[in-house]
Amino acid sequence: MLDIKHLSKTFLKGTPNAHRALQDLSLHLDKGDFVTVIGSNGAGKSTLFNAVAGSFLCEEGSIVLDGTDITYKKEHQRAKQIGRIFQDPMKGTAPDLTVEENLALAYAKSMRNPFASAHRRKDVDFYRAQLARLDMGLEDRMRTKMGQLSGGQRQAVTLLMSTIVTPKLLLLDEHTAALDPVTAQKVLEITKSIVAENQITTMMITHNIGQALHTGNRTIMLASGKIVLDLQGEEREKITLPALLEMYKEKAGKALDNDRMLLSEAE
Amino acid sequence: MEIAANALLLGLQYALLALGVYITFRILNIPDLTVDGSFTFGAAVSAVLSVAGHPFLGLAAAILCGAAAGAVTGFLQTKAGIHPILAGILTMSGLYTVNITVMQAPNVSLIGKPRFYEALYALLPNTDKDVLKTVCVAVICAGLTVALILFFKTVFGLCIRATGNNEDMVRASSINTDAAKMTALSIANALVALSGGLIAQTGGFADVNAGSGMIVVGLASVIIGEVIFGKRSLTLGLISAVVGSVVYRLIIALALENELFSADALKLISAVIIGITLCIPAVRKRIAERRIRRGAQKNA
């Protein structure tokens, strides 16, 4: 489904601050794969997602999504096929538009006529049914402005928005990191069920090693812009959390100075 | 009574300017300074074509020219990456030369030349001419307001609204933000130019400086409308811009009539009113904070 070949990205190229954020990175995902991505801060995880989504062009390498070369496509063109959620719940929705209007915006990907009404009865009923699945009572608050919802509610709606037209690839960048543990768990469960139901090829960045191991069917670890560990199949099933943590420490090559890491270790 | 009738006629024409400013300032969240230039552009084109005997063509051309001016600003903002305010200033400044060239003179008089509303005179010969003029303008204004309300309920309209609200999100959701901005700026400046085109014909002249300060007039109308109706929905916002424009004209007419201030003071007074209204949220916040602090001191 996704084929990344020899991708390299250097920020601030040609300056003393040049930084190779991706180094000759190759990755192949099959259809329906759910890959969790781990790695220390600055490993290049978000950079990898940005490269795939088209926030910038990479100087070397190619990206092929479902047989189409998207290496040089514009961000908004790729967005037709790629759903994306950020860590910051503010980023994924328009705060002054209503819940309904936000969903309509996301659903617009599937509409050919840009001058069709954004409030068709049939569509609104569909949004309501989708919202009801979140089990957060949002189906009764469709006329509420998005900005008035809590972070968790917003993130759940963002999840709906990025999957309401089934994407070929779903990129989740620590999308539960800003939520309280209970809400985070809930949003993760909803994520799993939506992904499973539509068999969406998914990549999820997380700092919670346990979550990384127990979600999806494959786990990769990034360090200095390279994939240093790729666990799948039997090997992944057999590995224990302490063993993976040990590997993480070793491969990351530096002490765990990150609070988030320590917290997830404690779980 | 006559004052009110006059204010209504003027207010409905300037309402299109207010709608244009509402689209850029409130929906796109960009103060667009092209307005001063595109207003005159519309007036100039409309006047010159009326002199040539084509008042309707004049209005149509004003719309197209305004849209083109908006597209230039949009291009400078998006593709050329120029700061939105500077982009507007560049277009506005360049338009001055264009407008002089179109008119071939600093001003054009329309006395004795055909106007768009005169078609109605022939149709309804027994009705008061001023009433017909106002009806004609009102129909144009109402029609365009309704069209805008419907447009902003379409998928594309929604994309424009979202672009002004959270550009990051829109870019991640397959919408071309550049196209959305360019379209919105074109629509806004088309309305502004039409406003200038109408006023040139009803007023009987076009002047190369007609547009100076129009951004302030538009903002004042939008803000007065919001004071009256509050900021609730987009539909109401568009309607309130129209009403705000009429009220603004009424206020000015009454003040001038009662010699509260001279016509020269108009711009300063408008600017002060806008300044005060725009700072209301900040002042409210200060007052609320002070109240909390006082309360804390009392309880201590």
Ligand SMILES: Nc1ncnc2c1ncn2[C@@H]1O[C@H](COP(=O)(O)OP(=O)(O)OP(=O)(O)O)[C@@H](O)[C@H]1O
């Ligand atoms: N736009 C940019 N300009 C310059 N450097 C950048 C840019 N974006 C990322 N970098 C650098 O690239 C490296 C990788 O950053 P990235 O955001 O991909 O890390 P990450 O793995 O997502 O980390 P985290 O876990 O903290 O989110 C960092 O050293 C960062 O400073």
Ligand SMILES: [Mg+2]
């Ligand atoms: Mg990151």
